[in-house]
Amino acid sequence: MSEFISKCYAKMHSGDVIVAYKGEINANIIADTLGLVEARLSHEMLENLVRKKLYNVMVECLQNLFHHIDKVSLSENEPKIGAFILSKTNDGYRIATGNLVRNDKKSNLLKEKIDKINSLSKEELKEFYKFVLNNQTFSEKGGGGLGLIDIARKTGNRLNYEFTPYNDEYSFFNLSVLISE
Amino acid sequence: MELLNIEGTPKTPTVILNPSTGVIEIKGRSIPENSIEFYRPVVEWLDEYIKNPQPNTVVNVQLEYFNTSSSKCVLDVFKKLEVLKKNKKDVIINWYYEEDDEDMLEAGEDYESIIKVPFKMIQIVD
Numbered sequence: 001m002s003e004f005i006s007k008c009y010a011k012m013h014s015g016d017v018i019v020a021y022k023g024e025i026n027a028n029i030i031a032d033t034l035g036l037v038e039a040r041l042s043h044e045m046l047e048n049l050v051r052k053k054l055y056n057v058m059v060e061c062l063q064n065l066f067h068h069i070d071k072v073s074l075s076e077n078e079p080k081i082g083a084f085i086l087s088k089t090n091d092g093y094r095i096a097t098g099n100l101v102r103n104d105k106k107s108n109l110l111k112e113k114i115d116k117i118n119s120l121s122k123e124e125l126k127e128f129y130k131f132v133l134n135n136q137t138f139s140e141k142g143g144g145g146l147g148l149i150d151i152a153r154k155t156g157n158r159l160n161y162e163f164t165p166y167n168d169e170y171s172f173f174n175l176s177v178l179i180s181e
Numbered sequence: 182m183e184l185l186n187i188e189g190t191p192k193t194p195t196v197i198l199n200p201s202t203g204v205i206e207i208k209g210r211s212i213p214e215n216s217i218e219f220y221r222p223v224v225e226w227l228d229e230y231i232k233n234p235q236p237n238t239v240v241n242v243q244l245e246y247f248n249t250s251s252s253k254c255v256l257d258v259f260k261k262l263e264v265l266k267k268n269k270k271d272v273i274i275n276w277y278y279e280e281d282d283e284d285m286l287e288a289g290e291d292y293e294s295i296i297k298v299p300f301k302m303i304q305i306v307d
Binding site: 027030031034035048049052053055056059060063066067126129130133134146147149150153154 | 191248291
């Protein structure tokens with residue numbers, strides 16, 4: 001399993017890496033990473049608004065990751081394992097996240113949701129966002145179902161994703177978004 | 182009713198709810214993983230306030246960052262304010278955004294189109 005995750009993680013790399021992490025994902029790791037990203041970005045030559053957008057999208061990507069990792073065993077003590085990479089490429093900044101998901105109805109819904117988001121225009125995304133904001137209650141995981149829509153709206157770019165099958169039960173879900181410069 | 186003053190942290194905003202002036206302030210960052218817990222006392226305070234409000238309520242929202250988990254809670258806060266409006270009290274939401282920050286302006290406009298309370302979009306110029 002860990003060899004499989006390492007292979008998937010290696011495939012996530014692109015451009016010049018600013019922050020990369022693979023391992024346990026918990027609330028403290030997310031908070032520390034956001035602090036680190038903020039510090040690193042303050043050294044990058046970039047416009048204040050791009051910095052703000054980048055930070056916002058990073059928050060959403062990491063919190064999405066935190067809320068949606070499926071654990072391999074149901075044991076309470078087992079950590080949630082995931083990965084993320086922030087890198088600079090020729091077109092801007094790329095954020096990639098990766099985690100294991102069960103090959104069940106939920107991952108089909110995730111595919112459908114991303115495909116739907118990618119098919120919408122800017123105006124349609126705004127309406128979809130407002131609809132979910134106003135009509136959907138919080139999931140038990142604490143997410144509002146708005147994260148992916150918000151990422152698509154803020155970046156104005158497609159959500160790229162890939163499911164790499166591990167076995168009949170699990171796949172590695174990789175999401176990657178570009179914040180154009 | 183007592184004044185509610187919640188100090189800001191790197192993940193949560195400063196919140197000041199003043200029952201004697203009718204001024205409500207939410208300022209800073211709102212990016213907790215699960216914001217329901219953070220906003221619960223704010224919503225509860227408003228539940229009390231709307232029973233015996235000031236004739237004028239002014240809400241100042243000046244957020245640097247906010248995540249989608251918070252966006253639902255902010256909507257819940259605004260929905261409480263709709264009750265004031267329904268009861269013929271004056272209420273205005275001042276939505277502050279940094280110069281050229283289209284994302285923050287749009288977020289304010291999203292709320293404005295959902296909530297039946299007057300909004301004022303205010304650009305912060307350094």
